[in-house]
Amino acid sequence: MQYNQRLLLKGNEAAVYGALLAGCDCFFGYPITPASEVAHTAARLFPKLKRTFIQAESEIGAINMVIGAVASGRRAMTGSSGLGISLKQEGVSYLAAYEMPAVIIDVTRGGPGLGNIGPEQADYFQLVKGGGHGSYHCLVLTPNSVQEMCDFTVKAFDLAEKYRMPAYVMADGVIGQMMESVQLPDPRPYTYDPEWKMGRIVDGKANYITSIYMEYDDLEALNRRLQAKYREIERAEQCAEEFMTEDAELVIAAYGICSRIAKGAVSELRAQGIKAGLIRPQMVFPFPTNSFEKLLSNGKAKVVMSLEMSAGQMIEDVKLALNCKLPVELFNRMGGNVPSCAEVCEAAKRIYKEYVK
Amino acid sequence: MSTEKVKFGRSKVFFDPFERRPGPIKTNMHYCPGCGHGILHKLIAEAIEYYGIQENTVFIAPVGCAVFAYYYFNCGSISVPHGRAPAVGTGASRATPEKYVISYQGDGDLAAIGFNEFIQAANRGERMSVFFVNNSNYGMTGGQMAPTTLPNQVTMTSPYGRNVETDGYPVKVCELVNALEAPVYIERVALTGTANIIKARKAVFKAIENLRDRKGFSLVEALSPCPVNLKMTAEQVNEFIDTKMTKYFPLGMLRDRSAETPAGKVPEAPVRDPEDVKQLLFTAKEGSGEGPATVNNSEIFNEERRIRVSGFGGQGILSLGHTLADMARLRHFNVSWMPSYGPEQRGGSASCAVILSRKAIPSPLVDSCDLLIAMTRAALDKFGYQLKDDGILIYDTSAMEKPAVKPGQKVFGLDALAIANRIGNAKCANSAVLGALAAILGKFALTPEDAADYRKVFTEAITESFRKKPQVVEQNIAAFNAGCDEMSSQLV
Amino acid sequence: MAAKKHRIRISKDECKGCRRCIPACPKKLISVGKEINIQGYLAVVAENPFDCIGCGSCFHQCPEPGAITIFEIEE
The missing domain is CATH 3.40.50.920 (Rossmann fold)
Structure with missing residues (x-):
């Protein structure tokens, strides 16, 4: 069958197309303007491929559902905007500590507070500098076209998995809402099965995932490992x-x-x-x-x-x-x-x- | 010769020794002497072993004393953010439906900071069993007031006793869950005397059996001894639970719909075959009309062209712009479409901006336009200033008198709604406008080849938009033709 | 067939001395011992372990996984 892979899409839609093409199994989200089409598109498309879509009870619920799905060895994502991302920060800090990959679409809007639904880029600090508690970073990709909304979402999964950490696709209200033509990439063959997933049995013991380290030296060691990873990313992945x-x-x-x-x-x-x-x-x-x-x-x-x-x-x-x-x-x-x-x-x-x- | 076999002993579901526990003690759990967690852990381990689900069990550990459950249970485990266990459990259960998810939570975790995650998972009837440890105080942080602390009970943060006037009454979790439709099994038990522990064992076994049979959401609330924080002996704490706690939190089964709930099936695996993904996300080449041969060559488009479409919600303003953008895409222009978004789109004014260009489009936002389509007077008032001095205005004649324009500007009126009503579908008014635009551009701007192609590319775009509604396609084409004819007659 | 015989084994170093098992035993076999164990607790003891009737009450009362084991003896 011959297909036309050039479509007219909204930025928000293109991100979900990219996720499905990258082999994402689960979407958990909560509607918010100007990111709602991310959830709309996921609600429409994920079930058609028997993949999981849940409208979570809250942004907090959504990011924690992502944690559950990712810990189970599946690709998962969520999407939101400014204030919704603020609510997710607890979960993102845990993802960083667990060293688990996840993709989060942030279609930023005006702040602080409820602000408005117009486009702003004032989520930069909370995305780039950590955002939650602890010394951690997330990968932050900044598309400037609908094409890049798709391509960068695919890349976000790749980098998140390579470095085992959360990755944001940071768009703004304009990039999310606008339509442009997009050349969609081919879907990837699915081979994802991370060795660290919970429940994998290694030497008779089931894997576990945690972020609590009661011994101070153990927690310091985790932090040093995370920082070394971030320095390596700064060396290798600038774009x-x-x-x-x-x-x-x-x-x-x-x-x-x-x-x-x-x-x-x-x-x-x-x-x-x-x-x-x-x-x-x-x-x-x-x-x-x-x-x-x-x-x-x-x-x-x-x-x-x-x-x-x-x-x-x-x-x-x-x-x-x-x-x-x-x-x-x-x-x-x-x-x-x-x-x-x-x-x-x-x-x-x-x-x-x-x-x- | 006599032989011995273990009748009651350490469950094989537990690690032996507890290597993951830091420090020198690897045989014991970390809980305080006399703590109910150990009693409940043992019952759960026994049930997991009995029903043979250890290999596929996922144990979600809360924040609280049980945060280290993964030291003990040889199951897939994760220690999660405070209160979020049912949300994490939801993610795990949906992502890997072949797994059996246990959410184990204390009263701060479940009934305070995480109550929403819990009650919503219960309401969705997530396929999981929740074990709720109610010991009437916050254990791990040192005995503070919990949502389940009894009236007048003294804790570190209710030093004068829980005052129901300011702190409210204890939260009755089982009763609240019993108000929901989805949960299958709800029981409150007490980890006190042997008779109560036997009942608790039965309840735990039922919850794990339901888990094995994929019967949805089960809740077992265990009134549990916390002798150290309550500063009581083992006997005193049992008495406190049996006489004081049970008065407020009566024991017993509130619901058991296990028998009438059919065993659940494992849902089908996600579709990941690239061919299936392509079929869903891409459009079939056939009929899309896109090919290298069809390229627009008219000079008018040597410059970037900006179009503003405006009116009110429900007039098809956004889809008019969308069709234009799609036509441009089909003829290999770079194109952008940008809506006004948010509450505006639900009534009141609506507008969108379309830009087409042979070069890259810097910004999709439009503050000056070559073509303004105004379907209401308010829209014209709002956007009229954006029209360039040599721009084209198309307005709806039913909405306004012919507006005054600058000398270089061209203005054309069309009763698009009347045309659409004649066709029998008011939603086609936007296609009538596009028909009028075809006549205008054909007369003033397009090469004869491109003018002839305009109708073709419109048909391609509208066919692609309404692929599954051939009647709507026909109506739109009829409206387009009528709009084109009416405008052509004006232009003669 | 004769009634089955049982034995209770209390692992001294795994006992935290909470004493939940003491009132649970219908045969009153369990009492507070005299020795402080490796963890610093005054562990319980069963002086006559073969008088155990194998009811399991003490096992289920005990919060520790392996502090109490009940054996069934087959002749």
Whole structure:
């Protein structure tokens, strides 16, 4: 049978298509705007393949159902938005401690508090810096198109399983809600059967999974192992798109929907004779420090502008990556407002005038 | 010559020794002397052994004194977040239906911090057995007030006794669960004198038998001795349970529907064959109309084109935009479709933005448009400013007078709803608008080949959208044709 | 057929001295011992283990998995 694998999908739908193509068996979720189509699509498609969909009683219920399914040796996922993710953080901390893979779609919205349903990127801290208790990280992939919503969800499963840790696909309200055409990848043959799953009998003893270590040295050892894993991920898995950065004097750092606007702005600025460039993190943990270090070694860049739909969260990682050797300025919108190309250009020109000429 | 055989002894379901327990003592459990957990652990182990389900049993350990249950039970085990055992158990039970899930919880875990997870799992009738240890206080943290602490009972956090006026009454878990339809078996027992322990053993065996037979949700609540935190001897704590606790928490079986509940079957395994996955997620090539030959070449689309579709919820505004976007996809444009989302879509105004381009589309958001379709006056008032100086406006004549526009702008009116009503399906009004657009673009913008192709690509898109409703496809095509004809006659 | 004979074995080092077994025994076979065990508890003892009737009450009262074992003796 010949199939057409190019479909018009919403970002939220594409994430679920990606999950099914990656061999995800279980979806547990709770509806929330602007992520609801993630649950809608899963509710429609998972049962058709006799896979599990449950509308959980709460975000807390959902993430714990994920824990149960993953511990049983199955691929499982959940999806939510800002405040729902806040509720899941307890479970994510446990997943990090269990060293178990799981994929969480976060279609971010405005905060703090109930905020609104407009797009924001203010979940950066809670996703990238841990979010729950304890010293842990999650992988955070930041798609900027519907195609990447699908592709990055597949990649999120791959990385989560490779490193045995939770992975977020961090979209925003725009990427989740918009439709674009997507070239869907082929489904994978299913071979998943993790050796660590609970109940696997090894030497007559059934495997168990825990996150409690009463001996201080044992817990310290777990923490040291986790940190070594995170350093290895920072070494091996950085992922960013660099656009016209080789000779750029002003470099915009932006991810998600902001990065698309920034790319348009870079072309516009170039047309006006300003040497602009873009670093677009495709993952924000690990943060693409190599791309920023390259700016330092090549010596052309005079200033970096962090473009964000938050009060300035990624900018801290940009500054750390540049080790304070280049000035970093923030241009941001909040509350559900998406920066326009015109206002990004205007801000860039203001900053360019101050730091370049 | 006489031989001995063990009549009552250490269950084979327990590890021997308890290697996972840190410290030098590997023969005993970590519980305090006289604690009910050990008594209940032994009954559960005996039942698991009796029903032969050890290999496939999953034991969900709570937060509380029983957090280390995996030191003891040689079963698949996990120690989970506080109160979340039934949710984790749900995930395990659904993901691996061949497993037998036990959720073991104390009164803080089950009746306080995790009550929602518990009661919802009970309400869904999850295939699991829950053992609920009610000892009237928080043991692991040092004897604080629990939801099950009796009125006037002194604990570390109710030093003057539980005051029902401020702390409420103890939570009667079995009675609450008994208000739900799904649970199969509910019994409250006491781990006190031998007669009560024999009854408890029977209840535990019933819950494990139900588990083996996949009969849904069973709950056994055990009133359990906690002599150390209650500062009592073994005999005193038994008396406390038998005389004081049982007064508030009466013993007995509240429900047993095991006999009339048929044994459950293991559900079918997930479908993972790549061919089946393809069949569900991809569309069949046949009839999709997508091929390398059909590419739009009209000059008008050498530039990125932005379209705003606006009206009110129920007019098919979002699907009009969707059809346009799908037509663009079928002709190999880069395309984006962005809705207004949230409460707006459920009544009141609705709008979406469609962009098509031969290059990458930077942002799907539209603040200026080449084409504005306004189906209500309010929509025109809201979005009229976005129309470019040389843009095209299409409006619904039943909704407004012909609006004034700037000199370079073109404006066209259509009574789309009247056309749709004539066809017999008011939901087709959006296709009439697309028909009108075909006439307008055909006259002013498209090459003759592309103008001829417009109807074809519309048909392909609408056929794909309503694959399973041929009648709806026909109605939409009729509305499209009528809209096209009416606009063409205006343009003559 | 003669009544079956039984034996109770109390593992001294596994007893935590909670004494739940003492009132449970219909034959009053179990009493508090005199020795502190390896864990620091005053363990119980059964002075006449062959007087056990094999009812299992003490076993089910005991919170420890292997502190009490009841054997059936086949002649």
